Amino acid sequence: MMSYVYDLMKTPFVLALIKIVILLVVAFTVIAYITLVERRLLGFFQSRLGPNRVGPLGLIQPIADGVKLFIKEDTVPIHSNSLLFRIAPIFTFFPSLVGFGVLTFALPWITPASKMHLFALADVDLGVLLVLSLSSLGIFGLMLGGYASGSKYPYFGGLRACSQMLSYEVPLTLSIITVVMMANSFRLSDIVTAQQTHRLYFFIPLIISFVIYLICMIAETNRTPFDLPEGESEIIGFHTEYSGMRFGFYYVGEYTNVVFLSMLAPALFLGGYDIPFVNDIALWQVYPQLISILGFCSYAIKSVLFAYFYIWVRATFPRYRYDQLLKIGWLVLLPISLVNLFIVAGIKLFLLK
Amino acid sequence: MQLLNKFLKMITFPDLLKGLKITTKYVSKKKITEKYPEEKRSYPYRYRGRIHVTIDTCISCRLCEKACPEGCLKVFPPPREIMKTDKRPAQFYFSQEHCLHCGMCVDSCPTGSIHHSHEFEITVFNTKELLFDKEKLPYDMLKKQYKWNLVENVPTKVEVKKKEEV
Ligand code: SF4
Ligand code: SF4
Numbered sequence: 054m055m056s057y058v059y060d061l062m063k064t065p066f067v068l069a070l071i072k073i074v075i076l077l078v079v080a081f082t083v084i085a086y087i088t089l090v091e092r093r094l095l096g097f098f099q100s101r102l103g104p105n106r107v108g109p110l111g112l113i114q115p116i117a118d119g120v121k122l123f124i125k126e127d128t129v130p131i132h133s134n135s136l137l138f139r140i141a142p143i144f145t146f147f148p149s150l151v152g153f154g155v156l157t158f159a160l161p162w163i164t165p166a167s168k169m170h171l172f173a174l175a176d177v178d179l180g181v182l183l184v185l186s187l188s189s190l191g192i193f194g195l196m197l198g199g200y201a202s203g204s205k206y207p208y209f210g211g212l213r214a215c216s217q218m219l220s221y222e223v224p225l226t227l228s229i230i231t232v233v234m235m236a237n238s239f240r241l242s243d244i245v246t247a248q249q250t251h252r253l254y255f256f257i258p259l260i261i262s263f264v265i266y267l268i269c270m271i272a273e274t275n276r277t278p279f280d281l282p283e284g285e286s287e288i289i290g291f292h293t294e295y296s297g298m299r300f301g302f303y304y305v306g307e308y309t310n311v312v313f314l315s316m317l318a319p320a321l322f323l324g325g326y327d328i329p330f331v332n333d334i335a336l337w338q339v340y341p342q343l344i345s346i347l348g349f350c351s352y353a354i355k356s357v358l359f360a361y362f363y364i365w366v367r368a369t370f371p372r373y374r375y376d377q378l379l380k381i382g383w384l385v386l387l388p389i390s391l392v393n394l395f396i397v398a399g400i401k402l403f404l405l406k
Numbered sequence: 407m408q409l410l411n412k413f414l415k416m417i418t419f420p421d422l423l424k425g426l427k428i429t430t431k432y433v434s435k436k437k438i439t440e441k442y443p444e445e446k447r448s449y450p451y452r453y454r455g456r457i458h459v460t461i462d463t464c465i466s467c468r469l470c471e472k473a474c475p476e477g478c479l480k481v482f483p484p485p486r487e488i489m490k491t492d493k494r495p496a497q498f499y500f501s502q503e504h505c506l507h508c509g510m511c512v513d514s515c516p517t518g519s520i521h522h523s524h525e526f527e528i529t530v531f532n533t534k535e536l537l538f539d540k541e542k543l544p545y546d547m548l549k550k551q552y553k554w555n556l557v558e559n560v561p562t563k564v565e566v567k568k569k570e571e572v
Contacts, residue, residue, distance in 0.1 A: 098429050102439040369429040370422070 072174050073154075080153050084308045085115035091364050098368035119301070127297035132203030141201055142295065142302035145194030148187040149309040155180040156316055157242040159326045159349040160333065163341045172326075172349060173242065180241040181233055184317060185226055188273060192218045194306065195275075195282060199291035210291035213375065214282030218273060220382035225269035227390040228262035231397040232321045235259065241317075245325035249333050256322040261393045263322050265386055270318065271366060272382070274310040278370040279378060283307075315359030319352060326352040454507040455525045457500055459543050464519040465493040470511035476504040479511055479520075500543060502528055502536040 089104070089111060096103025105111040129135055159172035170176065177183060192215055199211015232255055233239055236247035248254055256263040272279040283290045292303045319325050326348035327333050337344040373381070440447055449455075466483035480499035483489060511520050530536060 094433070096439075097433045097437070100432055100435060100438045102437050102441070105441075365426060365429065369425045 069174065072171075076153055076174060077150075080150065080309075080312070084305060084312055085119070087308055087312055087360060088118065088304075089114050090360075091367075094361070094364045095368050098365075122298050122301035122304075125297040127299060128294075130203055130294050133294065134201040134203065137197050137201035138203075138294075139299075141194050141198035142299045142306065143194070144197060145191050145306035146302045146309060148190040149306065149313045152184050152187050152313045152317070155183055155241060156320065157245065157326070158352055159345040160337050160341070162345045172345065176240060176242050179239045181229060181239045181244075184241075185222075185229065188225075188310075189222060191306070191310065192222075194303070195291050198295065198303070202291070202294035204294055206289040207291050207293045210282060210289055210293065214275065214291050217275070217279065217282060217378060217382075220379060221269045221272035221279075221386070224265050224382070224386040224390040225273060227387075227394050228259075228265040228269065229321060231259050231262045231394055234397055234401050241320050241325075245320055245327060248324040249327050252332070254322065254324040254327075259322070259393075259397065261389065262397070265390050265393070266318065266322065267362070268381075268386065270314040271363065272378075274307060274314060274363075276307070276311065276363060277367040278373050280372060281375055281378060284372070311360065311363055312356075315363060316352075316356045318359045319355035323355045325355075449524045449526075453522065453524050453526075454509060455523045456502065456528050457505060457507075457511065458521055458523040458525075459498060459500065460519045460521075461494055461498060461540060461543065462519075463517050464495055464498070465517055466495040467516060469514045469516065470520050473510040473514035475508065475510060476506055478502075478504040495540065498540045498543060500538045502538065503533060 092114075093103035093105070093111065095101075103111070104114050107113045107117045129138055154174040155177060157170075157173040157176050162171040195214040195218070196211050199207045199209070199214065202208065202211075232244060235255055235258070236244040238244060238247070244255075271277075275282045281288060281290075283292070292300055295303060326345075328344070328347055328351045333344060333348065464481075466481055466489070468481045468483070471477075471479045471481050478501040480497075481495050482497040484492065484494065484496040507522070509522065512522060515521075528536075
């Protein structure tokens with residue numbers, strides 16, 4: 054029996070299934086707890102304590118929030134396009150969840166039983182392109198949600214969200230393209246390997262792309278200072294008509310996006326699962342397990358830094374006006390990122406042969 | 407040079423960085439929020455909490471009853487014969503329901519028997535619990551704090567009960 058299970062474990066399909074389940078569980082836990090971490094940290098930034106009542110240190114708060122959202126009444130407005138209204142929240146939520154599959158979390162853990170890569174689910178060739186297309190798919194959720202609500206306020210909210218995300222998608226893509234050019238590959242693990250072999254994280258040569266990425270990733274996920282689509286208390290956003298768990302899906306989708314983009318950023322700019330100041334690949338040939346675990350930890354720490362940056366920015370800056378937002382997108386970020394792209398391309402073509 | 411300075415200012419976002427620096431300072435600063443039920447802070451000396459009465463020093467003069475704008479105090483003096491020797495009220499009612507915490511009664515009392523306490527958790531589930539009689543009245547929590555209070559040598563409630571039993 055045991056050997057049968059063991060054999061079954063070795064088949065790629067079952068292994069992939071197991072990895073999917075683990076990834077989903079971990080991702081959901083992280084997404085649930087980043088809401089808590091954010092609220093507590095925001096409290097700290099404002100000299101408050103944040104939610105600490107439910108359970109020790111408020112650790113059960115996310116579950117309480119989830120239960121609250123589930124038992125709320127779920128209304129569908131009469132004038133809404135009910136099919137689109139129902140599927141729209143899923144559009145924001147699932148694309149970014151799929152994105153997690155593309156990431157590689159550590160160097161391969163070489164087991165005697167199977168030479169499978171334990172820390173990557175689907176390290177596809179065009180990983181970066183897949184990520185970008187998935188993040189554009191996320192726009193549909195906002196747009197459809199606003200359109201299907203059958204009310205003009207969410208409609209305009211949806212339009213606003215859509216135009217914001219479209220205009221920030223462009224500089225984001227252009228800044229990621231420079232990374233791709235430096236690494237000569239669209240595969241995310243290759244990008245990390247390039248940084249490991251050069252012993253140079255890309256955020257040093259590509260500092261402009263890095264800054265643009267930081268700004269655009271905040272704008273992409275609709276968070277302060279670019280949170281015009283939602284505007285938690287002041288602006289009527291695209292999800293005004295939503296209630297209960299459908300609203301919860303939008304909420305979770307935003308945090309999924311936050312977690313995903315802050316996990317993508319280290320892979321692109323901070324060397325991913327590379328351990329700083331150590332020659333990883335040489336050491337990995339000697340102690341594969343140790344280095345892959347340590348690499349995973351360093352990846353986690355780097356992602357946490359980015360997630361912290363999100364919250365930090367949210368606690369610090371006031372919201373931009375809508376025209377300012379579009380101006381920053383089209384008149385500042387786009388030209389800078391275009392020029393940056395050409396400079397990097399030129400350097401790559403003529404200097405780094 | 408100025409142009410260069412301007413350019414540097416443009417690309418390094420000094421104002422944004424300054425804002426980020428200021429918020430960072432607040433993360434480790436002491437928090438203003440109190441964890442209320444677990445940690446109670448100390449209240450000012452003259453905090454106006456629920457009215458407490460030291461029945462043993464009360465002389466049943468009913469001045470507090472007349473002073474109270476809400477009429478929430480009711481003093482029943484003892485019968486005349488007893489009044490000669492023991493002036494403690496036969497019954498003393500205090501209704502928390504209407505009390506304004508205005509302090510008129512405290513000011514009017516000639517013996518300092520009635521006073522504010524620091525007790526502020528006065529919510530109950532049943533309004534009947536808000537009516538205090540002589541037995542239920544909170545007894546003399548602050549007697550040491552009120553210097554003009556003449557109760558230093560007055561026996562505590564337990565001792566009084568023991569005396570009555572004897
Ligand atoms: S504090 Fe004011 S309202 Fe309350 S019992 Fe005294 S006099 Fe009456
Ligand atoms: S004023 Fe003071 S002494 Fe007179 S009845 Fe009221 S509590 Fe007693």
